[in-house]
Amino acid sequence: MKYMHKITQQLFHLFGGRAEVEDLLGDLDEVYYSSKERSNRLVATWNYWRHVCSLLLSYALRRRAREASYSPYYQGVSAAILKSYLKVSLRNLKQQRTFTFLNVVGLSTGMSIALLALAMFIELQNFDTFHPHAEEIYQLNTQVIKDGNTRLLASTPPALTYAADEKVSDILASVHINDDFFPVVKKAGNELALRGLFTSPDFFNVFAMPLKEGTVESLSEPDNVIITEELALRLFGEAAALGKVIQTENWGSLKVSGVLEKFPKRTHLRFELLTGFQTSAAFNARHRTAQWTDFKSNYYFMRIADEKKELVLDQLERIGLTGQPAMDQANLSASFQLRPLTEINPGISIEDEFGLVFDKQTMWFFFGIALLILFPACFNYSNLSITRALKRAREIGIRKVIGSQKKQIMEQFLVETVLVSLISVALATVLFHLIRAEFISMLVGASALSFEITPQLLLIFGLFALVTGILTGLIPGAYFAKISPLAAMRNGVEEGKVSISGIRKGLLVVQFALTLGFMMGIGVLAKQYFTVLNYQTGFNKENIAVLPLENHNPAVVRSTFESMPEVSAVSFSSSIPGTSLSGLNYAYFTGGLDSVRYRQLLVDDHFTQQLDLDFVWGQGLDDKHYQKEQVLVNETFMAKIQNLKGNGDSLLVQLANHEEVVIVGVLKDYNHEPLNERIEPLLLKYAPEKASFALLTVATPDMLSTVSNLEAKWDQLFPETIFNVKFLEQEIEDSYEYLRTGMKILGFLAILALVISCLGLLGMVIYLTENRTKEVAIRKILGASYKSLLANLSGMFFKMWGIAILIAVPIAYLIFDKFMLGLFNKFNEGVGIAEILLSLLLTLGLGVLAILWQTHRVVNVNPSENLRNE
């Protein structure tokens, strides 16, 4: 009972302040004892606390608390008092320019990433909302159970969906989509894989994508395509696209029968062209048939009135039962779910996903990083404000003596913080504007995000600033509200200690560790980047110009360019060495069953010589025709094919199209593909007429004039195609773009972290030195040297750094060496001493500058000045 009393008293004090509660406590007691007499103790205790809670939240206590508070002033927040808060805040901010500057810079850097995350989140909320009845559109998902494993797929069996179209009358509109349509077109020597969808004219009943020209019905005809405005611009320029024919490598010629108007980017549908299911007879047959088990890439969207949802799902499940026999054969069972279109983004990523989906997990990770940056900035703000305690103690003391309440002091500080955070958010919005283009280029799929600054977004940014401001202001506000007025008036702040609390030290250490981590990340990636560029790939990459052939005759190209004095060698290839190869092929031993997967390169007879490829055995290709075609392979190919243990001639190999070829040479393994790809079995075939690129070795001191000479020749030969030269070294460098992107992301984070932690450090140093001005003056008078004073003042920070280094280096090493490089593929021994030292040096260098700047200022002042001013 004693404890209960104590707790209750505390609670009443907390909720009611000075309110008169004696009679209430008495009532509580009386009720408790009478209840205990009537039933048992447990019931009584339970009732007691029930009464306590009801009293705590009751009007009675609130009313008594209000009566008891001693201030005669108006209790609420009026316009006049807000104005006064604002005035005092503005004066304070103006007076302490350095601090305002540090705070605003720190907070706005911290906020910029958070704004990015916020903007992204809000934009994702608006995804696909522009379709009419967007909230009534659903994607049908399939939950498959096979061998006890449950998988959720975005796709649905076509047998079900076609039956649903006919049998379920409550489906207001529906569309079938298959995204397995990637027509490849050749442009400037590069193969462009376009993103296409198989669908039907129903597409336009469900999604709001108006046509600019052409007709919707044209999709019912085979080989017709409706393309987006952007693709039209890319393929045909300003010329009218309607009626033009797109020549593709894998789908023949497709006729443009319609062009879409520009539609909002905020949709998860990602396509450049649409075609009807009729375009591919074979595909259509497979798609149409009662296919229950193999339904990858088949999607179904439908519009259902909200109240009919359950009914439709029920009917679908029933149709699903008719497919059960087929599923039983494949040993699986399926059930179906509706996924609202507007909830796809940001949503849960499921298997066989259609279009662009940002899953919630990634969003949370992103928010986590943003908070990791924002939190230290807020902490710095609180820290810097408390640092000002010495300067502001008198102000607060006087306020308190005249009768200001805790609450009012708190409000003053909250207003001040909110003001600073509003200024910061304005600056952060400018930063956001500057970095968004870069961000879009870095993130996969971010091109669907516009990051447009709308009034709605600005309002949300404002709210965000308000919340950040209030949360940040709570700590310094509470600190100042607690100061006793007497102590404040007499000798500054009671807590005018020279020490800095453990939590603050710890947070500073964390900040530095974070910065160090990011800095090391940059170092690691930079090292990887330079290693790959200087790596001995096994072929000569110097002075080789790459010309896209554009279907011109290689013989003509050879004869033209070989005659030029600057060009020492010409060869042809289907792919640029050092970049990724596409396509997989299979090879067998004659009569064998097992196959080797290999990558194919179509070259001419000069290729191996021009690139200085080493032979392990045999000789190069020549341009003569043999009964069996001659090929070159690499060592990996040889090793793989030997494993198959065929009988007969080990040099005779059968390719997937039943063509038999003879291996005439084995090349030493070289990295034809970027270093992050393993060396795959490679097969070189003589077929210059199918090559896409001409490789020219140019030896010249004056590259510029040589290039213009080449261009003149080209224009003379092929006036209708544009001369488009690249250099092998440049091409290879570009294929490591992802490393540069990684460096950019980490670099940006590092700069943010560095700025924030340096500001935090600066604030701490200022706090420390200002508290110790008098001490320093006395020490100086007593004869302390400049050096010993510096050491004395800055010693603590070096200790903290030591701890930060001890924490950060091993963790960063583990993360980068074991985890990050595992993702990126490690090209060298991983993290080295050099980049650790370099990142340490850079971070510490800036920190030391900040420390020395402040300590120097204090130490250098004439001690008598300091003493007099105190």
Added chain:
Amino acid sequence: MKGFLGEFEELVLLTIANLGNEAYGAAILDQIAQRANRKISLGALHSTLTRLEEKGFLESQLGEPTATRGGRRKRYFTLTGTAVTALSNMKSLRDDLWSGANFNLSAE
């Protein structure tokens, strides 16, 4: 007169009138629990008491400390003249309505 009397307010006022000089929080709570068989919390009761006081229906003063409640004083409530008028107005209105009712209300 400020506002109308609520049903619960009327109940509280009548209970206080019944208790006479012994009308304080716990006692009122106990009476209501016994007579009306209603379980209400102290918070609800005291809120109502406070509002009735604000409306001018009640007056209250602290009593003398006694040994029974750990020396804590009780707050006694008494009805004001307005309360008596309001209650009797209420009663006469009810009587009026009862007598004018078109069918027998004293249902058994």
